[in-house]
Amino acid sequence: MATTPLIDGLTCPVPLTSTERVQLGHGSGGKMSASLFRERILPHFDNPALAVLGDAAVFRVPATELAISTDSFVVSPLEFPGGNIGSLAVHGTLNDLAMMGARPFCLTAGFVLEEGLPFDLLDRIVAAMAAAARRADVPIVAGDTKVVERGKADGLYINTTGVGVLHVGARPGPRGARVGDAILVSGPIGRHGMAIMATREGIGFETGIESDSASLWPVVAPLLHRFGPAIHVLRDPTRGGLASALNEIAQASGVGIELKESSLPIPGAVQAGCEMLGLDPLYVANEGILVAMVPEASATAALECMRADPLGVEAAIIGRVVAAHPGFVVLHTALGGTRIVDLLPGDQLPRIC
Amino acid sequence: MCLGIPGRIVEIHQDEGLAMGLVDFGGVRREVCLAYVEDQVEPGDYALVHVGFAIAKVDEHEARRTFEALRQMSQLEELDWMREVADRSLDAMSGGPA
Amino acid sequence: MKYLSEYRDPTLARALIGQIRQSASRRWTLMEVCGGQTHTIVKQGLDELLGESVEMIHGPGCPVCVTPLEQIDRALALAAMPNVIFTSFGDMLRVPGSECDLLQVRARGGEVRVVYSPLDAVALARKNPEREVVFFAVGFETTAPANAMAVWRAAQLGIRNFTMLVSHVTVPPAMTAILDAPDNRVQGFLAAGHVCTVMGWTEYEPIAARYRVPIIVTGFEPLDILEGIYLGIRQLEAGRCEVENQYVRSVRREGTVPARTLVERVFHLVDRQWRGIGTIPMSGLALREEFAAFDAELRFGLSEIRASEPTECRAGEVLRGLLKPPDCPMFGNRCTPEHPLGAPMVSSEGACAAYFNYGRIRQRQHAEV
Numbered sequence: 001m002a003t004t005p006l007i008d009g010l011t012c013p014v015p016l017t018s019t020e021r022v023q024l025g026h027g028s029g030g031k032m033s034a035s036l037f038r039e040r041i042l043p044h045f046d047n048p049a050l051a052v053l054g055d056a057a058v059f060r061v062p063a064t065e066l067a068i069s070t071d072s073f074v075v076s077p078l079e080f081p082g083g084n085i086g087s088l089a090v091h092g093t094l095n096d097l098a099m100m101g102a103r104p105f106c107l108t109a110g111f112v113l114e115e116g117l118p119f120d121l122l123d124r125i126v127a128a129m130a131a132a133a134r135r136a137d138v139p140i141v142a143g144d145t146k147v148v149e150r151g152k153a154d155g156l157y158i159n160t161t162g163v164g165v166l167h168v169g170a171r172p173g174p175r176g177a178r179v180g181d182a183i184l185v186s187g188p189i190g191r192h193g194m195a196i197m198a199t200r201e202g203i204g205f206e207t208g209i210e211s212d213s214a215s216l217w218p219v220v221a222p223l224l225h226r227f228g229p230a231i232h233v234l235r236d237p238t239r240g241g242l243a244s245a246l247n248e249i250a251q252a253s254g255v256g257i258e259l260k261e262s263s264l265p266i267p268g269a270v271q272a273g274c275e276m277l278g279l280d281p282l283y284v285a286n287e288g289i290l291v292a293m294v295p296e297a298s299a300t301a302a303l304e305c306m307r308a309d310p311l312g313v314e315a316a317i318i319g320r321v322v323a324a325h326p327g328f329v330v331l332h333t334a335l336g337g338t339r340i341v342d343l344l345p346g347d348q349l350p351r352i353c
Numbered sequence: 354m355c356l357g358i359p360g361r362i363v364e365i366h367q368d369e370g371l372a373m374g375l376v377d378f379g380g381v382r383r384e385v386c387l388a389y390v391e392d393q394v395e396p397g398d399y400a401l402v403h404v405g406f407a408i409a410k411v412d413e414h415e416a417r418r419t420f421e422a423l424r425q426m427s428q429l430e431e432l433d434w435m436r437e438v439a440d441r442s443l444d445a446m447s448g449g450p451a
Numbered sequence: 452m453k454y455l456s457e458y459r460d461p462t463l464a465r466a467l468i469g470q471i472r473q474s475a476s477r478r479w480t481l482m483e484v485c486g487g488q489t490h491t492i493v494k495q496g497l498d499e500l501l502g503e504s505v506e507m508i509h510g511p512g513c514p515v516c517v518t519p520l521e522q523i524d525r526a527l528a529l530a531a532m533p534n535v536i537f538t539s540f541g542d543m544l545r546v547p548g549s550e551c552d553l554l555q556v557r558a559r560g561g562e563v564r565v566v567y568s569p570l571d572a573v574a575l576a577r578k579n580p581e582r583e584v585v586f587f588a589v590g591f592e593t594t595a596p597a598n599a600m601a602v603w604r605a606a607q608l609g610i611r612n613f614t615m616l617v618s619h620v621t622v623p624p625a626m627t628a629i630l631d632a633p634d635n636r637v638q639g640f641l642a643a644g645h646v647c648t649v650m651g652w653t654e655y656e657p658i659a660a661r662y663r664v665p666i667i668v669t670g671f672e673p674l675d676i677l678e679g680i681y682l683g684i685r686q687l688e689a690g691r692c693e694v695e696n697q698y699v700r701s702v703r704r705e706g707t708v709p710a711r712t713l714v715e716r717v718f719h720l721v722d723r724q725w726r727g728i729g730t731i732p733m734s735g736l737a738l739r740e741e742f743a744a745f746d747a748e749l750r751f752g753l754s755e756i757r758a759s760e761p762t763e764c765r766a767g768e769v770l771r772g773l774l775k776p777p778d779c780p781m782f783g784n785r786c787t788p789e790h791p792l793g794a795p796m797v798s799s800e801g802a803c804a805a806y807f808n809y810g811r812i813r814q815r816q817h818a819e820v
Contacts, residue, residue: 198381203567206382272379272452277567278356278541334461335673337496339809345789346554349541350565352404352594353355353486353515353798355487355671357593357645357701359454371604379452386570389596389710399454401648401701404540405568406597408710409648409701411454416700420457423674427466 022117027147037145040122041111044130047139049106057141059106067102069093070161078125078155081195082210083287085158086125090132090140091213091287092238093162098220099234099290101172102164107133109143109160114153125156136215138162167224172292176232177253181321182299184292186219186312187212189242190270193284198273203350205276209269212288219290219309226305233293236286240344243282245291246329247343257329259319259341278351282331282341293321357403359411360385362396376402454700458672467677468500475504475684480636482629482772483679484622485512485591485643486801487671493805495673505680508636508772509805511625512643514590514618515542515798516770517725520758522618523548528756529585529616529747530561536579538572539587541565546797549758569601569615576605576613585747588615593645595619595736596710599717602738602745614747617737620723622646623654624734629771630662637772639683641669641676644698649714651706655694663692670698717742726794727767764793769802776803783807 025032042050049057073089083091090107097104109129113122133140191212198207216236223231233253237245242264250257266281274281288311294302299317306312329341360376365387367373372391375382383405390400390407400407483489489509492498498507511517527548530537537553544553544565557563566572569586576584588598598615605613622643629635642655647668655666665686669679679697686693696702714736723735738746748754763781768774776782776795786792788804795801 203565203571204383207380209381268452269380272381275358275452275455276378276381276383333495334459335464335495335497335500336461337500339494339496342808346545349544350567351356351542352540352567352590353513353542355485355490355593355643355645357648357671358452361453370607371600379455386568386597386600388600389707389713391709401645403593403645404597405570406600408593408596408645409703409707412700412703413454416454419699423463423466423678426470427463 020119022113022115022122022147024115024147024149040119041126044126045140047141049139049141065166067097067100067164067166069096070159071096072157072159074154074157076154077199078121080199080211083213084125084128086129087132088213088287089158089160090129091215093160094136094138094215094217095236097162097164098217099236101167101170101224101234104136104138104162104164104217107138107140107160107162109140109158111145112153112157113145113147114155115147115150117155136217169228170224170231172231172234174233174249174252177249177255177293177321178232179255179321179323180296181232181293182296182317183257183319183321184303184306184315185265185289185318186306186315187289188265188267188314189286189289190266190281190284192287194270194273203277205273207269207273209273212286214288214311216290219306219312222305223292223302227294227298227302230294230298231292235291237291238287239285241283241285243329243341244343250329251327254326256322256325257319258322259329259331261331262334263316263318265314265316279348283344283348357401357408359399360402362394362398362400364396376400455672458674460674464673464677467674467681471501471504471681471684474688476688478504478506479638479684479687480506480508481639481641481680481683482508482510482637483641484510484626488641488669488676489802489805491671491673491676493809497673497676505684509802510772511725511728511770513795513798513801514620515546516766516794516801517620518589518618519724519726520549521756524758525753525756526587526616527551527553527556528753529751530556530563535583535585536562536564536575537585538564538566538575540589542798543587543589546794547791569597570604573601573605573610573613576610580612582612584613586615588617588619590619591646592621592650595714595718596649599713602717602742603713605745614745614750616747619736620725621734623658624731626658628731632771634773639665639687641679641683642666644668644670644702648701649706649710651704652694652696653704659692659694665692666694668696668698668702727770766793766795769795776806
């Protein structure tokens with residue numbers, strides 16, 4: 001704990017501004033708020049729209065059909081191998097747009113900061129957001145900062161909203177799966193969830209696993225460009241893992257899904273961590289892979305297209321869409337048996353049994 | 354009961370009188386209590402671990418022996434129906450009769 | 452993963468399946484005792500692949516499923532106490548008590564934490580001396596050494612704020628209870644490999660002899676299960692009834708002696724109620740008087756909590772292998788993992804949950820045919 005000023009909590013006409021942590025005063029809208037924004041946030045996100053410092057950002061709309069998506073991020077711990085809540089917040093919303101076939105073109109960022117949050121931690125998070133946004137070439141043009149009392153937020157919460165331009169002619173969506181489609185995944189599964197799990201007190205373990213958190217637009221754009229409306233479904237399997245995403249698509253599209261266990265790309269360390277805790281990699285969260293469903297005839301070409309991007313080098317064809325058992329996902333095990341991969345009622349829990 | 358998995362003992366130390374060790378499970382590592390196998394194991398050995406405790410040393414010699422027996426048995430098997438089982442599951446994969 | 456992944460080899464599995472089909476002159480009935488084995492069988496579709504040669508009846512080897520309702524209610528009461536940090540293995544969090552489960556208690560403000568090892572709970576007690584840390588010690592003999600060490604360690608370190616809510620059960624009395632039942636159909640057993648890793652197999656020799664059933668000490672991977680089934684059928688075909696060890700890489704006849712020694716030091720055998728089955732004499736473990744200071748039931752005065760089982764759940768018949776989950780009238784409609792009527796549907800090792808999660812498709816296919 002950093003030393004707190006003696007007058008902490010008291011109203012004083014001359015507040016100490018040179019502290020190392022977020023204080024309630026930083027949310028009050030006055031000088032402290034202004035300096036928090038100017039010194040700790042604006043320099044990272046600097047861009048013409050934001051620099052105007054108006055109440056809202058103004059920009060020209062490049063098309064008439066837009067996609068908009070919002071997401072809030074409450075992950076704990078705030079920092080984890082492979083990223084932090086900031087990079088996660090940027091990638092997550094960019095990906096939601098990309099899964100609709102929309103090129104992201106701007107983001108907003110809203111912060112709820114907990115009193116006592118160390119500035120150096122805030123700096124790392126904001127810097128990571130800025131870096132992620134810059135890499136994706138998407139400016140953060142508007143935002144907000146609020147401060148709540150100690151104990152009312154897990155360090156901080158972030159909301160990001162993104163706006164994107166829909167690709168002409170392509171409308172990938174959860175209802176788009178068609179019988180006969182091939183199912184592809186762009187990379188190995190289970191990394192994000194296991195990276196987080198490894199840090200949990202009481203459950204933790206040492207591992208080289210890093211979160212796969214990344215913006216997927218570079219994988220999506222060439223697919224849309226080359227295949228257009230033949231991309232029937234795009235989905236990033238985040239919470240609930242691959243299994244949950246596929247179940248939702250099967251139900252929304254009214255089709256069955258069959259997976260081949262031996263085709264699933266699962267890193268050895270993810271498999272090992274899951275064995276130890278009694279978890280199934282199919283339900284572990286991902287933040288940097290996507291599922292795509294395309295007509296069988298385009299499968300090989302789509303796979304090559306994915307593999308051309310660094311994020312997609314381990315892309316694989318993992319199954320197909322079928323007419324049988326609509327709404328259900330069935331796995332063909334390596335031994336030749338079959339089993340249903342169902343939705344779990346809640347979070348997957350480590351088990352000993 | 355159930356979830357016990359084998360891991361390789363990387364190093365052993367005493368934690369206030371309790372034998373503990375770092376065990377590697379295929380790339381994932383964790384502290385494990387080695388008190389029950391202390392006299393039998395050294396770094397490099399494999400142990401079966403359940404809820405953070407090594408409950409037995411893995412007998413690598415026995416493991417190899419029976420695995421070899423299984424492998425030999427499988428090489429001798431040339432039954433038609435086995436191929437049929439394999440074909441049936443391939444059928445199921447390529448969209449044949451469900 | 453070494454000593455794990457090799458035992459999933461599809462080629463060798465097919466060879467074993469071939470051997471089983473070849474050697475079975477009729478359809479035999481075997482019971483796998485342990486929930487982890489049930490999990491592998493249903494998850495890999497092994498029962499589907501062996502259907503003609505063997506019927507696998509799923510035994511009561513799910514300590515979560517057999518924990519009495521009373522004990523769950525006591526756990527919930529503890530978790531709701533303001534000064535208590537209630538720690539548990541993940542398996543117990545969704546098991547329904549009379550009114551709610553641990554997750555709901557957490558939502559209402561109780562501090563409930565999942566731990567991987569009982570020693571983590573002891574460490575938590577050490578770090579939080581002003582709080583009471585309670586650990587839900589559920590399990591078979593496999594977990595007893597870990598729980599025994601937790602108490603031993605707490606005593607050694609002079610930790611005063613650590614207690615355990617004990618709900619341990621032992622396997623051999625359950626097997627004899629099943630064999631004693633007049634409607635028993637089990638002809639042979641796959642004994643629980645990790646229980647036997649700790650305990651050895653001497654306790655099973657008199658059972659095999661008295662009831663004339665082969666008992667195969669079996670592991671948990673597909674090749675282990677298949678080999679265990681093969682050895683069981685081979686004995687049945689030859690009219691033998693012995694204890695045989697399939698799980699040679701982990702199990703020795705005497706088990707792990709230091710573990711058994713500490714378990715006997717810390718715990719003693721008591722009569723125990725098995726949810727859905729009833730009381731089985733000398734089938735549970737309780738803390739010896741010497742360690743009474745670590746008994747949560749004594750410290751928190753929980754003996755007043757009593758519960759009666761809802762009558763409609765037929766878990767008892769499922770646990771004894773008399774009813775297949777899909778044949779239960781409530782299965783899949785009134786009773787699902789989201790709103791379970793009993794523990795075998797909630798626990799990931801429970802037979803009902805295993806069928807629901809993995810096996811429903813075959814029921815549908817059979818129904819469609």
